[in-house]
């Protein structure tokens with residue numbers, strides 16, 4: 679299928695004025711979201727991700743630049759739906775189904791159409807058995823999954839998700855990742871911000887990176903996110919490290935505990951394996967590089 683562009687953000691800038699001065703939250707950012715893709719939009723805290731999402735969703739106006747949705751300059755809030763970080767747009771005293779019906783009708787669906795769409799979404803998000811449950815009785819992770827359903831109830835073309843997996847447990851994160859993938863398969867274009875590299879890697883077709891308000895990359899293949907960062911290894915040994923060996927390893931600036939050596943860089947690996955000999959090696963693991971290191975590598979390059 680040939681891809682087409684759904685959103686074009688062209689030279690967007692946004693400044694905030696406060697008592698301390700002016701913050702350039704977003705500077706001259708141009709970005710596209712293509713039909714049916716998941717774009718990972720990554721950056722450190724304060725990089726400008728939420729500001730950009732609010733602009734794309736038409737919730738705030740940029741100081742400069744334009745947003746084009748399906749070739750039209752007019753921003754349509756119905757075509758683009760956003761779930762902002764920490765905002766669960768739910769009524770706690772209503773049931774799951776009542777929330778979906780209420781928000782569906784609010785956004786222009788008939789009650790019947792809202793209910794039908796609600797059943798489809800609950801199926802996609804594995805929440806069908808919770809339809810009658812009060813929201814306040816759901817776990818945090820389920821509430822978050824329902825919040826994404828509510829954002830999707832009127833079937834927007836584009837979904838913007840700001841840190842959707844923040845503060846939810848592993849099982850709910852997995853469930854949410856799978857459901858987001860299903861939304862993509864159903865034709866929704868999605869932009870997602872996350873601090874979890876594994877989530878970005880699993881979901882994104884393409885990754886864009888923003889640092890201090892500026893776009894530093896917009897076409898990274900998720901699997902090559904780590905390309906500028908050295909591999910780091912952890913070595914687990916079958917016997918205790920004695921004081922003499924500990925002193926030698928400490929000189930290499932490694933993290934050492936009784937039977938474990940971590941923080942080993944690529945070029946140190948063979949030297950470390952030589953030094954620990956004859957201690958038995960139980961395992962040697964490549965550690966996923968830390969989020970900040972990956973981002974700083976792009977921000978600096």
Ligand SMILES: Nc1ncnc2c1ncn2[C@@H]1O[C@H](COP(=O)(O)OP(=O)(O)OP(=O)(O)O)[C@@H](O)[C@H]1O
Nearest residue numbers: 694696701703721722723724725726727728729730
């Ligand atoms: N309403 C506001 N008034 C003043 N400054 C703001 C406002 N909103 C955001 N900022 C500032 O703009 C910059 C970008 O913030 P933004 O929330 O867009 O970043 P972010 O990448 O989403 O960060 P996080 O990951 O922490 O949510 C930051 O320096 C922030 O302090």
